[in-house]
Amino acid sequence: MESTRFQLEQHEIPTHWYNVVADMPNPPAPPLGADGQPVAPERMAAIFPPAILEQEMSAERWIPIPEPVREIYRLWRPSPLIRAHRLEQMLGTPARIYYKNEGVSPAGSHKPNSAVPQAYYNRQAGIRRLTTETGAGQWGSSIAFAGQMFGIEVRVYMVKVSYQQKPFRRSMMQTWGAEVIASPSPMTQTGRDLLARDPDNQGSLGIAISEAVEEAASRADTNYALGSVLNHVALHQTIIGQEAKKQFEKAGDWPDIVFAPCGGGSSFAGAAFPFIADNAAGGRQGKTVRLVAVEPTSCPTLTKGTYAYDFGDASGFTPLMKMYTLGHDFMPPGIHAGGLRYHGASSLVSQLYHEGLIEAVAVPQLATFEAGVMFARAEGIIPAPESNHAIRATIDEALRCKATGEAKTLFFNLTGHGHFDMAAYDRYFTGELENYDYPAEAIQASLLHLPKVG
């Protein structure tokens, strides 16, 4: 029996994050202000600490991971790289399938990889409070956990409908000591205005972001933390791919293709970016690695969106970012992979896609749950709905390998477990889950509202 898991020792946790900017053919398109001019980092200093702003703008290839961050990482990292022998057998494929299990973190996903350094850098800058927003609760619980690790108070604005429907993610945040507020709330001007107009407003991620940013901007002791999209978040997540590369060396193998779910882009960046360093240097073991972002057909940002400057949030509060977008006021259908319901994608991911260094594919909801159940029955782990997107694309490729007889090495990012998503599996089994068509008309309408730039 060949090995199933490739485990690193704790001292093998990477000492540096990898900054893909150093290996991009062109410098990243800068964020722009409402005036069409690049946004100076100082303008963001009201809500982000200096170290984060520096990382956001950095072109250095290697950024050292502070020892106190590695100390917290050691609570669950290195995460295992696992060879999915049983899934291969179930599919009857000659492909070799590996996955990185990021569900082993306390919060159950890859999100703490960035929440921990964000909490650390804020604490280092003397900040004792953080605000953030959360929809389904993955990011909120990660920052609640990370805040607790560094003695930082955390207030999470949680979209009201989720606050009511997903009480267990809320309890998780409270267990780590965070304060969870249903958004819109009376805590902010944004919230008060909305509630005055409609006391029954159920909230949205855009509103929750506005509340969290408003509070952080107006209190000197409070900063704001974001869980995806931005460059520093992508940077922190590269710990995933950096570890995976060491583990593939131990396995004596190397991926032909990397698959990761892609919403804002943090999990894709984490798994895929470190392989761009090798591709830029001509490949390794003679291979150039294909890097495939997997998104929902109902929210097909990269595969069907437009590459343009757009707002990062639904309400137009953020700077303009050059990215693939479906239009900032596009409201994605209610798929269960809440982490992929985002109108845009990270600027870095978008530019790499635009320049042909990475690929993208879209998969429909029912096929992702079918893949997730196959995976659970073969490998035991019940995956998060977001992860099911990467699993679907991996299985599709493994079946192509079966047809052609090619023994490719496939690697996917298992971004999290599905323990808080069992209601979605329930709906899948009872046939209540919808597939959602490609929402062409809604996207066309939304793209008409792209901001004018320059």
Add this chain to the structure above:
Amino acid sequence: MESTRFQLEQHEIPTHWYNVVADMPNPPAPPLGADGQPVAPERMAAIFPPAILEQEMSAERWIPIPEPVREIYRLWRPSPLIRAHRLEQMLGTPARIYYKNEGVSPAGSHKPNSAVPQAYYNRQAGIRRLTTETGAGQWGSSIAFAGQMFGIEVRVYMVKVSYQQKPFRRSMMQTWGAEVIASPSPMTQTGRDLLARDPDNQGSLGIAISEAVEEAASRADTNYALGSVLNHVALHQTIIGQEAKKQFEKAGDWPDIVFAPCGGGSSFAGAAFPFIADNAAGGRQGKTVRLVAVEPTSCPTLTKGTYAYDFGDASGFTPLMKMYTLGHDFMPPGIHAGGLRYHGASSLVSQLYHEGLIEAVAVPQLATFEAGVMFARAEGIIPAPESNHAIRATIDEALRCKATGEAKTLFFNLTGHGHFDMAAYDRYFTGELENYDYPAEAIQASLLHLPKVG
């Protein structure tokens, strides 16, 4: 920074389970039939396969773990031994605290350690269907997972009130392909009789056991699986302590005291029994290890029960077992640690306690949740309510060490995560959780119904 995790390689998974019977001062008291005579193993052959019956009666010290079982174990084993540096700092104790994280299994607890070999031995004996019962769902989901691994159909009789109130554990079992039936059900004579008398019967673990056993006994293709109490279950769980001993050797440390939650006894046996081998041989590194079973004050089987022959189930279907018992018709208060709501304890655990080889302590519910929250805030992981009992006892000892200045090494079994128990944490935070007094009168009344033997 010292190491946090002590990880074994996959080839270091123990090759044998440890059978504590070989090191007991006296042979185990045999199970008795209604006639007061020892039960012949053949009488159990209708519901258990030969290999399981052989293990149930064996006095061999080492029982080899079949390779196909180790192959499935490798999906999550070896589980990590973790040094709880941050908890030590939070407590300000000179004690060194370690825990074994059994929550990393697909089902989220230590239960698959026995579910996997039970499924394997049944499959080997040509059995294609298993029945079992489950209350909160930990054992049911473990046998659902294990059945899926070996191509065995699983039917789980789930206590009706849990079936309705805990839909997510049910979805988990269905994800692994198991059929989940609300008990009492129309599937069995037991169920039909009960429903005829009261169509709204909400079920109990005793009823669910009766239904599962009735079906297994009446179908040649179907066997039954039990998740605790019996000798073979304790045997399988010793993988926990066997691994831990190897990990302590790597850590260059050795426990002074082992704490594990104790309901039926499977998690305590798993963590503690392997140290009895060392104690019997005079200790290691000059230490005799204290082994402490931790139970709820509201269900204080070892600390307040009677050592006597009693039924293993509430309804009197099973053979009589010599054990500490609160009386088989004692109904424990509704604490959230469902896995510890059992009137008796494993015969082996009971005899070892009676003969002074192990200790026991009882802790109240609110104190266990307080301990679980402290642990989550220090170490990140949110523990199962059962595990919180071991954490409470460990913290109490660590605080005694703080008072005396002793640098003891404490080891506890983190039996599972609390992802499906967040409603209990919620109730703890809102102050709705009850402490429950020691139910002295109910226990006295129940002990009056102990069966007469011999």
